[in-house]
Amino acid sequence: MSNPYAEIFRARGTKGFAAAGFVARLPVAMAPIGIVAMLSQTHGEYWLAGAVGATFALANALVAPHISRMVDRFGQTAVVAPAAALSAVAFLALIAASNRGWPVWTLFVSAFLAATMPSMPAMIRARWTEIFRNTPQLNTAFAFESAADEMMYIAGASLSVGLAVALFPEAGMLVSTLFLAFGTTAFLAQRSTEPVVRLTAATASTGSAIRLPAVQIITFALIFIGAIFSAAEVSSVAITKELGQPGAASLVIGVYAAGSFFIGLILGALALKTPLQRQLLVAVGIIMVTTVPLLFADTVPLLAFAVFVSGLAISPTFITAFGLIERRVPETMLTEGVTWVMTGIGIGMAFGAFATGWVVDTFGAQNGFWVSVVSGAIALLTVLLGQKTLGADREAPMPAPAHQPAE
Incomplete structure (x- = not known):
């Protein structure tokens, strides 16, 4: 009996975007807990750390679907690249604000702007769908992605907190931001597996x-x-x-x-x-x-x-x-x-x-x-x-x- 997971990775380009995508998705788990771990140490106030973390999480929950809607219309590279870049810069501003003791309002503004972080699990699943649409292999690919999501939450959260405690308060957020920047860049560089944009007159008016x-x-x-x-x-x-x-x-x-x-x-x-x-x-x-x-x-x-x-x-x-x-x-x-x-x-x-x-x-x-x-x-x-x-x-x-x- 053949290994179904080996079979899906025989398709051209799948190993590359899956590996890059795993790195790019780690900030989904690292950033929310990393913000709390960082600010609770630098400011000593858990309510503030929780409030800034919640600002990012809730704003991202509202913004991410709209970013993905633009991806469906204009393509992953055209939308994900600027969205991820803005998010990475905002995270760096948040790290600087925490480290340098900038006014509290800068923490909230930075966290709000960082919410443009794209939903990388959705981008990865879109590529699997493009390759295996209407085939049994797609279910296997989705199973692999669900397992990868589990690993993301386990490894990402632990890594973020561990770095902040073992090294310095901003370490977890800094590594998370680097993963976002380099992982997304590597993912988007693989253009051969990027889903085709099916933009038509009907699509343009779709809700x-x-x-x-x-x-x-x-x-x-x-x-x-x-x-x-x-x-x-x-x-x-x-x-x-x-x-x-x-x-x-x-x-x-x-x-x-x-x-x-x-x-x-x-x-x-x-x-x-x-x-x-x-x-x-x-x-x-x-x-x-x-x-x-x-x-x-x-x-x-x-x-x-x-x-x-x-x-x-x-x-x-x-x-x-x-x-x-x-x-x-x-x-x-x-x-x-x-x-x-x-x-x-x-x-x-x-x-x-x-x-x-x-x-x-x-x-x-x-x-x-x-x-x-x-x-x-x-x-x-x-x-x-x-x-x-x-x-x-x-x-x-x-x-x-x-x-x-x-x-």
Whole structure:
């Protein structure tokens, strides 16, 4: 039996853009935590560090889909290059403002401008789609990308904090910025795999991908999947601290990501015939069911096992979600569609962390997992009600709203 992952990398140019893309995507995980690690040391105020980090994260969540929409219309090189350059310069300004003690407002302005950082996971998936569109290999490529995303969050966040603590406060952000600059440059230099721009008269008048029902359903569902992801992290930290073993938190969180990583790789090697919308329903259903045992995990070994089981269906959910986006969204809106889903995950992780923190402070560490249970139920209900829409044919581009002349 041939190795399906070796098969996708036999295609010309795939090794190059995948390697460069992994480096370019690391700032997605490094920058938000790097900002907090840097400012908490240089300014000694966690509220300020959190506020500046949130400014970047929320602004990026709002800006990234619009950048991707421009990519669909004008091409990756034409849009990603200036957007990444502006983001890198803004990050350097943020580092300088932190190091030199510039006024607080410069921190917020720099973080806001840095939000033009493109969604590199979406750019990479667009290239895989261009090469393997409507073939079984695309599912394998998406599985590889989901595994790479898992590694990005594990390695990126750890590297950013580790550098800031071991070297100097700005080290994590400086390395993140260098990865953004050099990784993006190397990625864009490989023009042979850049997706073709399918700009037509119809494309020019197309509205946003978020207006498509399939994108709305998947994005809304993955907001709550992202909340489950962050709730597990925050609750694990709180519970291990309460049990007097705070150092075990990193092990528990690592187990959570490891389970998802390996299941994702296995799924990518299979050629499942079940419709993708059914696969998504099953994956989200498993996530919802496996959040319940987390409420009863009152020892570190039991917590690690429950978290491992709960994380098994995360990658399958992401793989099928992106597969549905590829099959339901018009080709001229693919990058934007993928970015909206990535944005949904990010928003869910941010609000999930906030909600879990409040629950832990108010009702105790163990009850933080109720955020996971409730989020799982909402995600499952969303996917269940959206089965008919998700199983329909590829949606046609929707025209932008006509301008209404003033009366």
